[in-house]
Amino acid sequence: MPLTLAIHPITEIHFAERLRLDGTILFVDIDELRRLVLEDSAIESVDFQIARPGESCRAGPVFDIVEPRAKAPGGSPDWPGILSAPETAGHGTTHVLEGAAATVLREQSPGEARGATGYVLEMSGEAAADSCYAKLQHLIVVIRTRDDLAVHARQRAYRLAQMKVAVHLARAALDAIPEKTQVFDIAGGEDRAALPRVAYVGQIFSRQRKPEPEEQIIYGADTDGMVPTLLHPNEWLDGAIATSYHTSIGGAETYFYQNNPVVVELYRRHQAREINFVGTVATIASADNFDRERNCHYAANLVKWALRADAAVLTKFGGGVPHTDLSETARLLECSGIKTAVQVTDLARDHRVESALLFNFPEVDAIVCIGGNSTHWRLPAVQRVIAANSGLAELLAGPFEIESHNVIGVANQQGASRLRSMVY
Amino acid sequence: MRIVHYLNQFFGGLGGEEKAGALLEARDGAVGPGKLLEQLLGAEARVVLTLVCGDNYALENQESMIESALEKAREANAELLVAGPCFLAGRYGMAAGALCAAVQSKIGIPVITGMARENPGADLYRESLFIIDSGDNAAKMREVLTKMAQLAEKLIRNESIGFPKDEGYIPRGLIRDQFVEKTAAERLVDMVLAKAKGEPFESEMSPTTFRPVQMPPGLKDLRKAKLMLITDGGLVPKGNPDKIQGSAATRWGSYSIKNCDDLKGEDYEISHGGYDAQYVRQDPDRLVPLDVMRELEQEGVIGELCDEFISTSGLANPLSNTRRMGREMAEQAKRLGIDAIILTST
Amino acid sequence: MQVTSALPIAKMVGANRLVLGNGIVHVVGDARASAEEEKKVRRQLVEKALEALRAED
Numbered sequence: 001m002p003l004t005l006a007i008h009p010i011t012e013i014h015f016a017e018r019l020r021l022d023g024t025i026l027f028v029d030i031d032e033l034r035r036l037v038l039e040d041s042a043i044e045s046v047d048f049q050i051a052r053p054g055e056s057c058r059a060g061p062v063f064d065i066v067e068p069r070a071k072a073p074g075g076s077p078d079w080p081g082i083l084s085a086p087e088t089a090g091h092g093t094t095h096v097l098e099g100a101a102a103t104v105l106r107e108q109s110p111g112e113a114r115g116a117t118g119y120v121l122e123m124s125g126e127a128a129a130d131s132c133y134a135k136l137q138h139l140i141v142v143i144r145t146r147d148d149l150a151v152h153a154r155q156r157a158y159r160l161a162q163m164k165v166a167v168h169l170a171r172a173a174l175d176a177i178p179e180k181t182q183v184f185d186i187a188g189g190e191d192r193a194a195l196p197r198v199a200y201v202g203q204i205f206s207r208q209r210k211p212e213p214e215e216q217i218i219y220g221a222d223t224d225g226m227v228p229t230l231l232h233p234n235e236w237l238d239g240a241i242a243t244s245y246h247t248s249i250g251g252a253e254t255y256f257y258q259n260n261p262v263v264v265e266l267y268r269r270h271q272a273r274e275i276n277f278v279g280t281v282a283t284i285a286s287a288d289n290f291d292r293e294r295n296c297h298y299a300a301n302l303v304k305w306a307l308r309a310d311a312a313v314l315t316k317f318g319g320g321v322p323h324t325d326l327s328e329t330a331r332l333l334e335c336s337g338i339k340t341a342v343q344v345t346d347l348a349r350d351h352r353v354e355s356a357l358l359f360n361f362p363e364v365d366a367i368v369c370i371g372g373n374s375t376h377w378r379l380p381a382v383q384r385v386i387a388a389n390s391g392l393a394e395l396l397a398g399p400f401e402i403e404s405h406n407v408i409g410v411a412n413q414q415g416a417s418r419l420r421s422m423v424y
Numbered sequence: 425m426r427i428v429h430y431l432n433q434f435f436g437g438l439g440g441e442e443k444a445g446a447l448l449e450a451r452d453g454a455v456g457p458g459k460l461l462e463q464l465l466g467a468e469a470r471v472v473l474t475l476v477c478g479d480n481y482a483l484e485n486q487e488s489m490i491e492s493a494l495e496k497a498r499e500a501n502a503e504l505l506v507a508g509p510c511f512l513a514g515r516y517g518m519a520a521g522a523l524c525a526a527v528q529s530k531i532g533i534p535v536i537t538g539m540a541r542e543n544p545g546a547d548l549y550r551e552s553l554f555i556i557d558s559g560d561n562a563a564k565m566r567e568v569l570t571k572m573a574q575l576a577e578k579l580i581r582n583e584s585i586g587f588p589k590d591e592g593y594i595p596r597g598l599i600r601d602q603f604v605e606k607t608a609a610e611r612l613v614d615m616v617l618a619k620a621k622g623e624p625f626e627s628e629m630s631p632t633t634f635r636p637v638q639m640p641p642g643l644k645d646l647r648k649a650k651l652m653l654i655t656d657g658g659l660v661p662k663g664n665p666d667k668i669q670g671s672a673a674t675r676w677g678s679y680s681i682k683n684c685d686d687l688k689g690e691d692y693e694i695s696h697g698g699y700d701a702q703y704v705r706q707d708p709d710r711l712v713p714l715d716v717m718r719e720l721e722q723e724g725v726i727g728e729l730c731d732e733f734i735s736t737s738g739l740a741n742p743l744s745n746t747r748r749m750g751r752e753m754a755e756q757a758k759r760l761g762i763d764a765i766i767l768t769s770t
Numbered sequence: 771m772q773v774t775s776a777l778p779i780a781k782m783v784g785a786n787r788l789v790l791g792n793g794i795v796h797v798v799g800d801a802r803a804s805a806e807e808e809k810k811v812r813r814q815l816v817e818k819a820l821e822a823l824r825a826e827d
Binding site: 637639641642643644646649651657699700701702703704706707709710711712713715716717719720725726764765766767768769770 | 771780801824
Binding site for chain 1: 745
């Protein structure tokens with residue numbers, strides 16, 4: 001099932017009458033976009049703004065970031081289960097506007113552990129220097145939903161609008177010649193027989209909370225009742241998974257499912273003939289011990305018996321409880337002879353190694369720790385704040401202190417982070 | 425630079441084990457290894473005072489010895505305190521560590537010491553101090569003093585201190601973040617491949633061990649026992665009167681359930697961000713099982729249920745908080761004559 | 771003793787007397803059951819907790 005990405009780099013975005021791609025400049029027809037977004041009666045009004053790298057600009061709270069991509073006819077559909085029927089994602093040609101992003105903001109701060117500002121998109125300054133998203137050209141979509149909506153209906157409206165906008169933008173590239181193409185294909189296992197068979201196990205949700213009604217995560221379905229599931233790597237890259245409405249500490253955005261860093265890296269090694277990339281498992285973190293045992297065994301069994309892997313890398317979605325599922329799955333894999341490496345965040349609020357982990361399994365000894373607890377910035381006042389209302393704009397105006405967990409694109413748990421916990 | 429140097433009876437030239445009871449004495453100028461220390465720190469540096477104390481005396485009179493040493497260090501206008509190096513000498517290491525910690529917090533000048541990793545003083549003080557890893561061989565004195573001097577200079581100049589393998593100190597068990605070149609995904613794949621091929625790899629974090637807690641003997645007769653309920657699920661009276669934080673809580677509260685045999689949702693709220701609290705809000709007995717405990721009390725299965733329950737939030741709570749709170753709660757329970765505790769956790 | 775759904779964590783820090791709770795969101799309850807059923811579940815869990823308090827090792 002090969003997937004071809006046709007890459008069209010974008011260096012600028014401007015508003016214009018017609019949607020078109022001129023070299024690396026994208027012209028966006030916001031009247032048409034507005035019409036598309038307002039097809040959903042849940043949405044009262046929508047505004048579009050452009051945020052460029054290096055600008056003294058801040059936007060938030062961010063709901064999700066999606067890379068504009070559109071399927072060429074003849075392959076799998078755009079966002080199966082959300083915009084299209086839920087057919088298998090991951091084959092045919094997908095046109096990618098590389099360097100661009102369709103970013104949707106929330107109208108309310110997420111509160112609880114994410115704090116008043118939620119995830120902040122910072123386009124310049126120290127914090128931006130370490131964020132993956134500060135280098136992109138963002139079309140910021142500021143949606144105002146009807147007052148009478150339940151929270152989940154609001155978020156569903158955001159999701160739908162975001163996917164529509166992201167696809168619409170990328171359709172400008174359908175007839176353009178891409179700068180380069182990349183083919184993703186895990187065929188060729190036969191001539192990699194002597195190489196280590198490597199799998200990826202990625203959590204996409206944590207049951208510390210129930211999914212929202214009709215929350216669209218996997219092929220448009222929520223994860224209620226989901227058991228660990230085999231996915232072809234291309235399904236991650238091509239629209240099978242969207243991020244949960246609930247934010248994961250440090251961040252998990254749909255952008256890094258489309259550009260899944262672990263899948264992309266494993267593909268790179270596969271193509272370089274260093275490994276045999278045998279497949280992936282999408283899993284969930286559990287609500288109780290029974291659920292945990294069930295899911296961890298299930299996931300480990302898929303890796304062992306269906307993928308017949310020699311090694312696996314694991315990432316999590318969320319904080320402490322998912323940490324336990326992650327380590328338990330890794331332990332089970334190690335016990336069955338499969339070598340693992342796990343990615344954790346630093347759980348210590350007191351900067352002590354003793355508090356950093358919630359597990360102590362001698363076999364789970366290959367740990368990537370992306371830290372996050374000792375990195376923070378004082379964000380300055382900026383010239384432009386993009387937010388859904390004046391209350392939020394005031395909150396985000398700055399200056400204020402912010403932790404790396406809350407600057408989107410820094411402490412990302414999907415594998416994109418360059419942070420590392422150093423023990424001293 | 426004015427240096428005060430602490431030595432034990434042996435390095436201070438008093439004698440061996442037979443002099444371990446020697447009282448704290450102060451000598452002008454450098455003594456023994458202090459002379460080498462002066463040289464290593466350069467022309468501007470002078471050991472203005474050397475404090476010598478017997479290892480046994482230091483251990484048995486730690487508080488008063490330190491008080492006295494602090495006074496002398498202040499009088500000498502010390503700008504740097506150096507202790508040891510102690511190598512494997514355990515009592516010496518504990519005294520040196522305690523003195524350095526006291527000077528650091530009470531006088532606020534830079535402090536430096538050296539000892540072997542296995543020195544019990546290292547275990548106790550490595551988190552709060554920079555302790556140069558001296559190994560156990562006193563013949564390496566020059567090498568060790570050189571590292572101590574180099575690190576001391578950085579501390580005095582307030583320069584940022586590098587990692588243990590660069591500076592030579594015993595890992596303090598602390599964490600700080602750094603941005604590195606490779607993404608987490610790249611590091612993950614590198615690591616798993618090395619592991620799969622049996623090649624060496626460096627894990628970014630190590631699992632830690634907790635010292636086992638001794639289990640007290642079981643209750644002999646439940647019917648005579650006084651029990652108490654404690655929770656870390658963040659259940660607090662409406663209004664959160666003690667303002668217990670939802671995350672990294674530093675406080676806990678004790679709340680009356682006198683004459684109450686059922687917790688009502690409208691009387692309570694949850695201060696805890698880490699779980700979906702809707703079910704507990706509907707019926708707090710789902711977290712703190714008061715209704716059942718009252719039944720058991722009335723039936724005589726248990727002797728008595730304490731009139732209060734204790735609560736805090738366990739979310740993202742560092743051990744430095746929870747260890748202290750646990751101890752405080754235990755003290756409270758002892759004061760109330762509690763025989764056993766049921767702790768319910770989310 | 772401790773009633774919790776996160777057994778691995780409790781074991782790791784060295785808790786000696788442990789009883790498995792009924793899920794993170796209702797550790798000594800069951801929101802899915804009827805009020806009567808739920809009371810039974812709670813009672814059973816608490817009785818197990820009392821057993822644990824009597825255990826010698």
